Amino acid sequence: MEGQRVLLDRIEQVCRKAVENVFGISPTRVTLDFPDQFGDLALNAFHLAKDLRKAPPAIAQALAEELEKDALIERATPVKGYVNLVLHRPALAEGALSPALRAGDSFGFRERTDPSQRIMVEFSSPNTNKPQHLGHVRTNCLGDSVARLLEATGTDVIRANLVNDRGIHICKSMLAYQREGQGMTPESVGKKGDHFVGDFYVLFETRFREEWKRYRDEHPEQSEISRDEFAKISEWMAGARDVLRRWEEGDEEVLALWKLMNGWVMEGFEETYRTLGIRFDRIYLESETYQLGKEIVSEGLRKGVFHRRDDGAVEIDLSDVKLDRKVVLRSDGTSVYITQDIGTTVMKTEEYGLDGQIFVVGNEQIYHFNVLFEILKRLGYEWAANCRHLAYGMVNLPEGKMKSREGTVVDADNLIEEVSRLAHKEILSRQPDVDEKAAEERALNIALAALKFMILSVSPKTTMLYDPKASVSFEGDTGPYVLYAFARIQRMLEDSGLGPDDVEFDPAVLTDESEIRLMLKLVEFPRVVEKAAADLNPSLISSWLLACARAYHSHNRAVPILKADDPAVRKARLMLSRATATALSQGLKLLGIKTVDRM
RNA sequence: GCGCCCAUAGCUCAGCCGGAUAGAGCAACGGAUUUCUAAUCCGUAGGUCCCAGGUUCGAGUCCUGGUGGGCGUACCA
Numbered sequence: 001m002e003g004q005r006v007l008l009d010r011i012e013q014v015c016r017k018a019v020e021n022v023f024g025i026s027p028t029r030v031t032l033d034f035p036d037q038f039g040d041l042a043l044n045a046f047h048l049a050k051d052l053r054k055a056p057p058a059i060a061q062a063l064a065e066e067l068e069k070d071a072l073i074e075r076a077t078p079v080k081g082y083v084n085l086v087l088h089r090p091a092l093a094e095g096a097l098s099p100a101l102r103a104g105d106s107f108g109f110r111e112r113t114d115p116s117q118r119i120m121v122e123f124s125s126p127n128t129n130k131p132q133h134l135g136h137v138r139t140n141c142l143g144d145s146v147a148r149l150l151e152a153t154g155t156d157v158i159r160a161n162l163v164n165d166r167g168i169h170i171c172k173s174m175l176a177y178q179r180e181g182q183g184m185t186p187e188s189v190g191k192k193g194d195h196f197v198g199d200f201y202v203l204f205e206t207r208f209r210e211e212w213k214r215y216r217d218e219h220p221e222q223s224e225i226s227r228d229e230f231a232k233i234s235e236w237m238a239g240a241r242d243v244l245r246r247w248e249e250g251d252e253e254v255l256a257l258w259k260l261m262n263g264w265v266m267e268g269f270e271e272t273y274r275t276l277g278i279r280f281d282r283i284y285l286e287s288e289t290y291q292l293g294k295e296i297v298s299e300g301l302r303k304g305v306f307h308r309r310d311d312g313a314v315e316i317d318l319s320d321v322k323l324d325r326k327v328v329l330r331s332d333g334t335s336v337y338i339t340q341d342i343g344t345t346v347m348k349t350e351e352y353g354l355d356g357q358i359f360v361v362g363n364e365q366i367y368h369f370n371v372l373f374e375i376l377k378r379l380g381y382e383w384a385a386n387c388r389h390l391a392y393g394m395v396n397l398p399e400g401k402m403k404s405r406e407g408t409v410v411d412a413d414n415l416i417e418e419v420s421r422l423a424h425k426e427i428l429s430r431q432p433d434v435d436e437k438a439a440e441e442r443a444l445n446i447a448l449a450a451l452k453f454m455i456l457s458v459s460p461k462t463t464m465l466y467d468p469k470a471s472v473s474f475e476g477d478t479g480p481y482v483l484y485a486f487a488r489i490q491r492m493l494e495d496s497g498l499g500p501d502d503v504e505f506d507p508a509v510l511t512d513e514s515e516i517r518l519m520l521k522l523v524e525f526p527r528v529v530e531k532a533a534a535d536l537n538p539s540l541i542s543s544w545l546l547a548c549a550r551a552y553h554s555h556n557r558a559v560p561i562l563k564a565d566d567p568a569v570r571k572a573r574l575m576l577s578r579a580t581a582t583a584l585s586q587g588l589k590l591l592g593i594k595t596v597d598r599m
Numbered sequence: 600g601c602g603c604c605c606a607u608a609g610c611u612c613a614g615c616c617g618g619a620u621a622g623a624g625c626a627a628c629g630g631a632u633u634u635c636u637a638a639u640c641c642g643u644a645g646g647u648c649c650c651a652g653g654u655u656c657g658a659g660u661c662c663u664g665g666u667g668g669g670c671g672u673a674c675c676a
Contacts, residue, residue, distance in 0.1 A: 330674040337676050474638050477624040557640040
């Protein structure tokens with residue numbers, strides 16, 4: 001990335017120098033905005049006022065004159081507390097295009113810094129009793145994109161997935177399978193493994209409800225019995241608990257079935273991840289980590305971080321930081337959720353020598369992670385300060401919340417398939433004679449672009465509404481809109497007869513308003529990447545992509561490119577297109593979206 | 600009860616460390632196609648930024664108090 005921000009850096013230097021020349025003070029903060037109107041860039045004099053102790057309009061006035069002396073600045077106009085800058089046109093063109101043309105697929109990205117920070121990003125964390133739904137799609141997309149953003153800014157990233165493969169939920173699927181599915185396999189019924197197992201989870205739920213209803217019918221005096229109350233006396237629930245007990249005792253038959261069914265589910269998950277284009281460096285299984293943490297708690301008990309209550313349970317009092325009291329070891333000595341997370345977090349850090357960890361987990365666990373990080377801090381782990389919970393909001397449906405028990409969840413695999421089908425239809429309507437295999441691959445790409453972009457264009461913490469109608473629309477603020485801009489450029493470059501290394505152009509001819517606006521977008525890109533990575537917020541990339549694609553589409557309509565009369569103009573516009581394609585592709589890459597050469 | 604989060608156009612969402620006249624898409628309406636791909640472009644209309652105070656030269660943004668909604672507050676995960 002070094003050298004890529006030359007233009008912006010140089011302008012900042014020019015501003016800094018101007019302040020020094022006029023006021024004799026080196027400013028602490030030079031703020032340059034991309035204002036979309038008034039000019040190319042705007043220097044904020046309000047911020048300078050703090051250092052200079054003068055009225056912003058007076059500062060702007062004085063600086064404007066000084067700034068215009070520099071060759072980079074065509075015009076500097078003081079307006080209220082701003083200096084609106086119009087850049088020297090050829091310098092803007094050179095500064096906007098050359099970095100992208102030269103750097104190609106490293107444009108906007110930084111080499112790994114040395115010594116590099118090594119950060120683990122944990123995301124997805126599915127349960128192995130049912131297939132993944134839209135909520136998982138959000139953590140999958142977010143986690144992957146955040147990992148890419150960190151990598152792009154020079155961090156060494158480990159992608160981890162902590163799979164919850166044990167517990168009562170899997171036992172429910174197992175029991176239903178034992179009772180009603182013996183001999184069946186995913187192959188025998190032609191189903192993906194995770195869906196196959198999920199069906200037995202649903203079957204358990206169905207049987208349980210039938211039993212509950214029967215009970216209420218047979219015991220009118222108990223007709224108001226709650227689900228939780230009935231669970232205590234349910235035969236099906238007792239069966240599931242028995243399976244769990246036998247699992248914990250190491251019962252071979254139960255373990256064998258557990259391994260078999262988990263294997264099916266994991267195969268299904270792998271397929272889903274492959275389709276989504278998501279990979280992990282490390283998969284942790286909770287069955288292998290759930291015992292961790294006890295020794296750390298014992299040691300913490302000795303050190304006085306925790307204390308033992310009269311009833312034997314071990315707890316920590318965090319009420320001084322408003323986190324209340326938290327039990328970390330039951331009175332029978334077994335661990336709770338937080339215990340294994342303490343152990344797992346320490347283990348991960350030691351395994352990879354991590355400088356920090358990011359947990360991409362839903363916002364309903366904010367309290368849990370606050371407690372976890374506070375405990376780690378009190379245990380003396382310095383890296384605890386570099387642990388962050390990226391708490392994303394839930395995904396709701398127009399009808400309300402998704403509830404797996406009520407079958408109102410949006411299944412990830414089905415969703416991808418459905419959107420792919422629509423994309424496929426769109427492709428066929430445009431190119432009836434398209435090669436079938438190419439069409440399918442492209443349809444999947446476009447579908448994933450639509451889906452990922454939709455999810456990643458709302459900021460992580462926002463509780464978002466999933467609108468099925470909007471999700472299958474490929475117009476407006478969508479992934480396909482951005483893809484289309486890229487594809488258009490590819491087609492044009494193909495038709496242009498230019499070689500890939502032919503990057504010479506005359507920067508003086510790019511003077512159209514639509515070109516200026518587009519070039520300013522290109523200049524802004526590296527800065528947006530930095531910001532998005534620092535904020536762990538991919539939606540900043542989506543916003544930029546939309547603005548850039550929009551600027552390109554406008555430019556494309558406003559002036560002829562391939563058909564420009566003047567060869568020098570034609571060439572320069574093609575180079576602008578190529579630079580734009582590079583930038584769009586880089587931005588899309590950060591969202592985990594692959595480009596297509598035609599739509 | 601206590602804690603955290605949210606409230607911006609009819610709908611879905613942006614809004615940078617407090618800075619210029621609060622933006623985009625969808626939906627509505629009007630236009631652009633002898634094409635370089637119309638999955639596009641141009642335009643019109645649409646706002647009490649939940650309410651009331653406060654801080655500030657300046658508040659959608661920060662503070663306090665309300666109202667409404669979500670989540671959490673297990674010896675569940």
